[in-house]
Structure formats: C-alpha cells, structure tokens
Amino acid sequence: MIEKIKSLEETAKQLEPGKEERKFITAKAFEYAENFLNEINSNLTYNISTQGGHKIDELKIGEDPENISTIFHQLKKEVDTPGINPASGGHLGYIPGGGIYTGAIGDYLAAVTNRYAGIFFASPGAVKIENLLIKWMASLIGYPDEAAGNLCSGGSIGNLIGIVAARDAHNLEPRNFSRSPIYLTEQTHHSVEKSLRIAGLNKCPMRFVPIDTSFKMISGELAKQIETDKQKGLNPWLVIASAGTTDTGAVDPVDEIAKITEPNGLWLHIDAAYGGFFLLCDEGKKVLKGLNKSDSIVIDPHKGLFLSYGSGAVLVKNRRHLLKSNHYTANYMQDAFNDDEELSPADLSPELSKHFRGLRMWLSLKLLGLKPFRAALEEKIYLARYFYENIKNMENFEVGPFPQLSVVIFRYVPLTGNANEFNKRLIEEIQKDGRVFLSSTTINGNFILRAAILSFRTHLDTIDLAIEIIKNKTEKILKTFD
Ligand SMILES: *Cc1c(COP(=O)(O)O)cnc(C)c1O
Numbered sequence: 001m002i003e004k005i006k007s008l009e010e011t012a013k014q015l016e017p018g019k020e021e022r023k024f025i026t027a028k029a030f031e032y033a034e035n036f037l038n039e040i041n042s043n044l045t046y047n048i049s050t051q052g053g054h055k056i057d058e059l060k061i062g063e064d065p066e067n068i069s070t071i072f073h074q075l076k077k078e079v080d081t082p083g084i085n086p087a088s089g090g091h092l093g094y095i096p097g098g099g100i101y102t103g104a105i106g107d108y109l110a111a112v113t114n115r116y117a118g119i120f121f122a123s124p125g126a127v128k129i130e131n132l133l134i135k136w137m138a139s140l141i142g143y144p145d146e147a148a149g150n151l152c153s154g155g156s157i158g159n160l161i162g163i164v165a166a167r168d169a170h171n172l173e174p175r176n177f178s179r180s181p182i183y184l185t186e187q188t189h190h191s192v193e194k195s196l197r198i199a200g201l202n203k204c205p206m207r208f209v210p211i212d213t214s215f216k217m218i219s220g221e222l223a224k225q226i227e228t229d230k231q232k233g234l235n236p237w238l239v240i241a242s243a244g245t246t247d248t249g250a251v252d253p254v255d256e257i258a259k260i261t262e263p264n265g266l267w268l269h270i271d272a273a274y275g276g277f278f279l280l281c282d283e284g285k286k287v288l289k290g291l292n293k294s295d296s297i298v299i300d301p302h303k304g305l306f307l308s309y310g311s312g313a314v315l316v317k318n319r320r321h322l323l324k325s326n327h328y329t330a331n332y333m334q335d336a337f338n339d340d341e342e343l344s345p346a347d348l349s350p351e352l353s354k355h356f357r358g359l360r361m362w363l364s365l366k367l368l369g370l371k372p373f374r375a376a377l378e379e380k381i382y383l384a385r386y387f388y389e390n391i392k393n394m395e396n397f398e399v400g401p402f403p404q405l406s407v408v409i410f411r412y413v414p415l416t417g418n419a420n421e422f423n424k425r426l427i428e429e430i431q432k433d434g435r436v437f438l439s440s441t442t443i444n445g446n447f448i449l450r451a452a453i454l455s456f457r458t459h460l461d462t463i464d465l466a467i468e469i470i471k472n473k474t475e476k477i478l479k480t481f482d
Contacts, residue, residue: 014065025068032072033104036080036087040457044434045090047082084437086309089457092466093439095246095274096455098306102367106360107308117356118346127344130358136365137299138315140279142292148319150349151301151311151357155273156191158298158314161322161349163195163238165296166267169321170237177203181229184240185209185217187247189271192240205234214401215248215443217241219256226264238267243288243297244275247441247450248400249384249407251275255290262293270297273312274454275405277304280370281378287404295321301361305373306456311357314349322348380406380453383463387451390467400443406453411446412474417482420447425481429473436466 017025058074084091087099116122117130134149152158172180182204184192196202207229210221226236239261241252254270261268270291276299278284279291291297294317301311316322327347346352365373384406391410392399400409414422424447427440441448451466 028068028072032075036076037101040085040088043081043085043088045088046084046431046434046437048432048434049082087455087457088437089455089459089462090436090465091455092451092453092458092462093437095303095452096458097302097309098456099308100306100364100368100456102364103307103311103360106363109363110356110359113356115356116353117358118344118352118354120342120344123356124342126356126358127342129362130345130356131342133358133361134313134315137313141276141294141297141299141315143297143315143317146319147315147317148322148343148348149313149315150322150345151313151361152349152351153310153357154302154312155189155271155298155300156194156312158273158300158312159189159191159269159271160195160198161314161326162269162296162298162316163192163201163240164199164325165316165321166238166269167199167201168325169267169295169318172201172237174200174203176235177201178205179233180235180237181205181207182238182240183207183209183222183225183236183266185211185215185242185252187211187215187245187250188240188242189246189273192271204238211250214404215245215250217252217257219253219260222257223260226260226266230264236264236266238269240269240271241294242275243270243272243291244278244405244407246274246452247407247443248409249275249403249405249452250401251287251404254288254293258290258293267296268294270294273298273300274303276300277373278377278381278405280304280374281381283378283381284405303454304377305361305364306376307360307364310355311361319343326350376456380458383453383458383460384408384451386460387453387463387467391470394471400448407450408453409441409443409448409450411448414478414481422477422481423447423449425477426470426473429477430469433469433473436462436469438466 055078059078084093086097115126117126120127130151133151138147138149150161152161182196184206186208207225209217209225212218222239229236239257241254241257243251243254258268272291275288276297279288296314296316298312298314301307301313302309326349345354384403388399388403388408391397391408396413396415398411398413411419411423412426413419427438427449430436430438438449438451441450
C-alpha cells in the first residue's frame with residue numbers, strides 16, 4: 001500500500017509546480033495579459049469572423065500535460081478573438097462590463113491564497129473586508145447601519161436574493177400568491193421576472209405599471225393600481241423599481257414611489273444593477289434620488305465600478321430579513337460560530353463556499369482611491385450627452401429622451417422605405433465593421449439602436465469614432481436602400 005501511495009503521490013505532486021516552474025508560468029501569463037492590453041485599442045471590439053471559436057477539438061481535455069505556448073495560442077485564437085471583446089472601450093452594447101487591472105490582481109491573489117470567505121470563523125479578515133464593502137455601499141445608498149448585504153455574482157442573483165428576502169419578510173404563503181400582486185414596468189430587467197419565477201412567485205399577478213415618454217414608471221398610475229387591487233380584496237406587497245433600466249437608462253421616480261409603498265406597507269426593491277454606482281458622481285446624484293427609501297437594492301460592481309464579471313451586490317435595509325431567508329446551521333459546522341458582531345456571507349446568501357469576491361473590489365478601491373471612479377462615471381454621463389447632441393443634429397436621425405445616465409437610444413428615419421429594415425441593416429453594418437459594438441432593442445414596435453456608455457476605456461475619441469461609423473454606414477446603406 002505504501003508503494004501505491006508513493007506512486008500516486010509522485011503524479012499528484014504535478015499539481016504543485018516548483019518555484020522555477022511557477023516563475024515560468026507566471027511570466028507566460030503576464031506576457032499574454034500584456035499583449036492583450038497593448039493591443040486592445042487596435043483590435044476589433046466585435047469580431048464576427050468564423051475563424052475562431054469553432055475548433056472545439058483543439059480545446060479538448062486529455063490525460064497528459066500540453067505545451068503552455070500552444071494553449072495560450074489557442075486561447076487567443078479561439079477565445080479572446082471571436083465575438084464581443086467586453087474589455088474594449090469600443091463596447092457600447094448591452095451594458096458594458098469592466099475589467100480594471102487592479103481587480104485582476106485582486107482575483108489572482110484571492111485565488112492563490114484561496115481564503116474561505118463564506119464564514120467569519122474561517123477567514124475573519126476576508127469576511128471583514130466584504131462586510132466593510134457592504135457597509136461602504138450601504139452608506140453610499142443612504143441605508144442605516146443595521147443594513148446587511150452580500151457580494152454576489154451579479155445583478156441577476158442579487159435580484160433573486162432581494163426578492164426572496166421580500167417574500168419571506170411578508171410571510172407570503174403559496175396559497176396567497178394568486179391574490180398578492182407585484183408591481184413593475186415593461187422596462188424592468190428580465191432577470192427580475194426570472195427571479196420571481198425561481199422564487200416560486202410566478203402565480204403572483206404581475207401589474208405592469210404604465211410608463212411615461214421617458215420610460216419611467218408613472219407613480220400616479222402605481223398608486224391607482226394598488227388602490228384598485230386593495231378594493232378587490234387583494235394583497236399588494238412588492239414594487240420593483242429600476243434605477244437605470246438596461247434598455248434606455250431610465251430612472252424610475254423612486255422618491256415618489258416610496259411615498260406610495262411606505263404607508264401601504266409594500267416592500268420596495270430597486271434594481272440599480274446598472275445605475276447604482278452613478279451615486280459616486282455629482283451628475284448621477286442629481287438623478288438618483290431616494291434610493292435610501294427602498295427596502296432592498298441591487299448594484300453591480302462589475303458594471304459601475306468597472307470590475308470584471310462576477311461582481312454583483314445586494315443590500316437589504318433590515319438585516320433580519322436577509323438572515324431570515326438565508327441563515328442555516330448544519331451539524332458539521334458546529335465549530336464555525338462566533339459571538340462576534342460580524343455577519344458571515346454564508347448566512348446572507350444561498351452560497352456557502354464562495355469566491356473571495358471582495359478582494360478585487362477592496363484592492364482596487366484602496367490602490368486607486370475613489371477619485372478616478374467618480375471621474376470616470378461623470379465622464380460617461382457627459383459622453384452620453386455629447387453623443388446624444390451629435391446624433392440629434394444629424395439629418396433624419398431621431399433620438400429618444402435626453403439620457404438620464406449613460407444610455408442613448410436613437411434610430412434613422414429614412415424619407416422612404418421601412419425604417420425598421422433600415423435600422424436593422426445599420427446595426428448589422430456597424431457590427432460587421434467591428435471597431436465599435438452597438439446593440440439594438442425594440443420599443444413600441446420600432447427597431448431602435450442604443451449606445452450604452454460605461455466602459456472605463458471609453459473616452460471622447462471612442463465616441464467620435466462611433467459617430468463617424470454611424471454616419472458612414474448610413475451613407476453606405478442609403479446608396480442601395482429604397
Ligand atoms: C445587467 C443588469 C441586470 C443583470 O445583472 P447581471 O450582473 O448581468 O446578472 C439586472 N438589472 C439591470 C438593470 C441590469 O442592467
């Protein structure tokens with residue numbers, strides 16, 4: 001048996017590269033990252049080429065080690081070239097993500113040390129960092145000290161955690177679902193409806209409150225709908241507002257909505273996954289009013305704080321509610337309790353073993369300070385206004401509402417022919433070009449183009465380039481369009 005163990009040990013030890021080997025791998029990885037970053041401004045933002053991403057065979061897993069240069073070559077060709085490059089400043093589609101370098105270093109260190117960030121007992125320091133970040137975000141929102149929260153993987157999971165906390169706080173039982181309406185708008189992110197379904201709440205009637213011409217919930221209509229439902233003997237319990245919708249960047253009038261939810265005892269959940277961090281800058285603060293009046297809120301550090309994907313956050317004003325839906329004990333974890341005040345992520349979310357997400361965020365905020373984040377966010381707001389003014393002044397272009405945050409919607413209205421067809425071709429041409437990436441949406445049956453400006457790498461030159469591309473492609477299509 002000893003012989004067997006020794007022989008297995010020899011192979012198993014390949015999992016632990018020696019000092020020289022570590023140096024070698026690290027240098028190779030560093031070189032890869034450097035090339036990626038040095039080329040990022042000259043490479044396409046969107047690459048529709050069919051050259052990459054299709055040779056699955058090359059990526060297959062085998063029994064034996066392979067050459068690192070070959071692997072990195074495949075990574076570049078098959079993974080980091082085809083499709084959208086979300087790290088590029090030219091990414092103006094959907095809601096752009098981030099990927100600041102300091103965050104990557106935080107991830108590297110978190111992975112090497114692999115601290116167990118789920119439970120205070122296991123890693124008091126890691127949990128303290130995450131709690132400190134939660135407190136920092138809570139104070140940004142204007143939540144009291146007894147708020148709690150969780151650094152989750154993104155806005156979708158954040159919405160799920162918030163909605164489940166709301167459900168449990170209201171002691172909602174399945175037999176009551178069908179008489180307990182939920183209020184939202186058609187502009188609410190689809191992850192909210194997905195969360196409602198996962199939380200078993202799809203039997204709750206969904207009231208899509210009318211929106212105004214700026215795509216914001218009309219609070220008067222919300223009040224009316226709640227009153228009507230109450231008179232029918234129903235149990236209105238949850239309003240979901242958006243602070244920055246994905247489609248148009250609209251911010252619902254949270255202040256006014258809270259004046260309706262508070263006296264009626266409804267839970268107010270805000271999806272601020274995209275918009276929340278604009279609170280860090282003055283122009284954003286003017287738009288984001290009353291977020292502190294909510295009961296729960298979602299904000300995404302992988303959007304507004306420019307971190308790489310996998311960084312979301314949910315905050316719940318009254319920590320009891322978050323604990324109620326997530327706190328569990330297990331016999332094998334009997335050592336893991338502390339009398340300390342510090343809450344553990346495992347008691348505040350469905351996760352147990354978890355990535356130490358806080359490190360990438362904490363390290364970035366510590367190394368860079370808040371100033372550049374505030375500046376970048378305000379810059380995005382002004383870039384959106386600049387883009388809006390330019391498009392508005394272009395012949396036959398039609399713009400949506402003045403951007404509240406950093407999303408601009410627009411379309412070309414041809415003098416003759418089908419506008420939807422034209423705009424479909426326009427987005428195809430822009431995407432085929434690939435230097436910038438824009439996405440589209442449908443509003444009131446119209447095919448609409450949108451520019452969402454949120455990448456920390458997007459600056460004035462990017463926006464000028466986007467405008468130029470839109471102009472050129474429009475002229476090109478006009479030559480053959482009728
Ligand atoms: C991005 C977004 C989400 C979903 O968040 P993920 O981090 O992608 O899971 C939810 N709501 C809004 C408003 C968003 O912009």
